[in-house]
Amino acid sequence: MIKKLFMRDFRNFSEVSLSFSDKLNVLTGENGQGKTNLLEAIFFTGMLRSFRTSRVADMKKIGSQSFYISCEADSDGKWTKKLEIEYGELRKLKIDSSIVKKASEFIRNLMTVAFSPDDIAIVNGNSRIRRRFIDICISMESPSYMSALLEYSEALLSRNRLLRSVSPDIKILRAFEPVMAEKASVISKYRLDYSELLKKEMQKILCDYMRDETDFDIRYRNSSGTFSKDEYMNKFEKERNKDILRKMTSFGPQTDEFDFFLNSKLLRCFGSTGQCRFISLCLKMAELNLLLKTEENIKKAVVLVDDVTGELDSRARDYFFKVINRAGQTFFTFTSVPTDKYFKEASIYKINSGRVASLYV
Ligand SMILES: Nc1ncnc2c1ncn2[C@@H]1O[C@H](COP(=O)(O)OP(=O)(O)OP(=O)(O)O)[C@@H](O)[C@H]1O
Numbered sequence: 389m390i391k392k393l394f395m396r397d398f399r400n401f402s403e404v405s406l407s408f409s410d411k412l413n414v415l416t417g418e419n420g421q422g423k424t425n426l427l428e429a430i431f432f433t434g435m436l437r438s439f440r441t442s443r444v445a446d447m448k449k450i451g452s453q454s455f456y457i458s459c460e461a462d463s464d465g466k467w468t469k470k471l472e473i474e475y476g477e478l479r480k481l482k483i484d485s486s487i488v489k490k491a492s493e494f495i496r497n498l499m500t501v502a503f504s505p506d507d508i509a510i511v512n513g514n515s516r517i518r519r520r521f522i523d524i525c526i527s528m529e530s531p532s533y534m535s536a537l538l539e540y541s542e543a544l545l546s547r548n549r550l551l552r553s554v555s556p557d558i559k560i561l562r563a564f565e566p567v568m569a570e571k572a573s574v575i576s577k578y579r580l581d582y583s584e585l586l587k588k589e590m591q592k593i594l595c596d597y598m599r600d601e602t603d604f605d606i607r608y609r610n611s612s613g614t615f616s617k618d619e620y621m622n623k624f625e626k627e628r629n630k631d632i633l634r635k636m637t638s639f640g641p642q643t644d645e646f647d648f649f650l651n652s653k654l655l656r657c658f659g660s661t662g663q664c665r666f667i668s669l670c671l672k673m674a675e676l677n678l679l680l681k682t683e684e685n686i687k688k689a690v691v692l693v694d695d696v697t698g699e700l701d702s703r704a705r706d707y708f709f710k711v712i713n714r715a716g717q718t719f720f721t722f723t724s725v726p727t728d729k730y731f732k733e734a735s736i737y738k739i740n741s742g743r744v745a746s747l748y749v
Pocket residue numbers: 398399400401417418419420421422423424425426446447448449450723
């Protein structure tokens with residue numbers, strides 16, 4: 389969980405220093421004051437990614453060259469760590485004042501799951517958003533997946549850059565392929581396994597939640613059609629000349645798709661807005677349930693709930709609260725102080741133009 393947070397030049401925050409409750413925290417404030425930005429800073433500290441953008445530079449306060457976040461993370465009294473992130477031209481990470489080079493060594497000190505109104509795009513948006521969702525879920529469970537993803541992405545970027553050049557050197561192109569084949573094989577196996585786990589968890593949630601027969605399915609479509617490193621290598625051999633003409637790598641994890649079906653209908657094509665929203669909420673609950681499988685993760689879990697409870701009816705709200713209650717620490721955002729008895733014991737904060745005050749109600 390997160391005990392203390394200091395931010396400098398992050399989004400609309402110039403300099404803010406905060407302490408939080410171990411359990412329930414409520415951020416209130418009018419529209420556009422910084423509630424989501426604060427959740428984003430917490431999520432970023434846990435995952436080194438934002439839940440709403442892939443453009444890290446957007447998080448620097450407009451006009452600033454860098455942002456800095458420092459956070460005291462605690463695993464239910466077992467350990468306390470000081471996590472520091474400075475993001476300027478380069479990214480600098482520290483744990484307890486020691487420099488950390490690899491992102492995979494930094495993340496997982498906080499296990500963050502964010503519920504946001506934008507989650508609907510996981511279901512009805514483009515395939516990049518689905519891959520991003522699955523990548524974050526698996527990275528949180530498996531640092532080796534995150535490392536494979538980073539190494540694959542770096543090699544892919546270099547191979548694509550070369551493919552765009554006037555006459556790509558085949559020898560250099562080939563040099564990237566063994567590492568890409570090896571990592572793609574790792575990534576696709578993880579994705580297949582996680583899709584199965586997620587599907588089972590979704591079916592359980594839907595059965596509990598809907599109390600009727602709802603048929604949900606996830607199909608992982610591996611664009612390469614293989615899980616084996618050797619077969620990936622063969623595919624590179626076969627596709628290389630076509631890739632040179634296309635000026636891009638045409639297969640691999642970056643073109644995978646995850647199809648979500650509700651009652652045999654592909655949701656992104658045939659789902660109603662209500663169905664897509666509902667399924668996206670259930671997917672996030674499933675992600676959280678899978679994460680909270682171990683005691684260690686429960687202690688490190690931080691759940692961020694941005695504006696998603698307003699539309700739920702009382703039965704759905706009760707179910708949602710039951711699921712997220714299993715996590716140690718939660719943060720909610722509201723435009724005014726909630727009156728629901730669930731929030732009776734919460735620490736309440738008021739955010740106004742990037743300034744945060746603690747409210748005692
Ligand atoms: N990089 C940035 N630098 C400075 N200000 C920014 C930056 N990015 C966003 N903002 C400002 O932050 C504010 C938005 O904050 P945020 O999204 O956290 O609002 P919110 O309190 O969640 O509002 P809502 O209730 O509408 O969701 C806006 O005023 C926006 O202009």
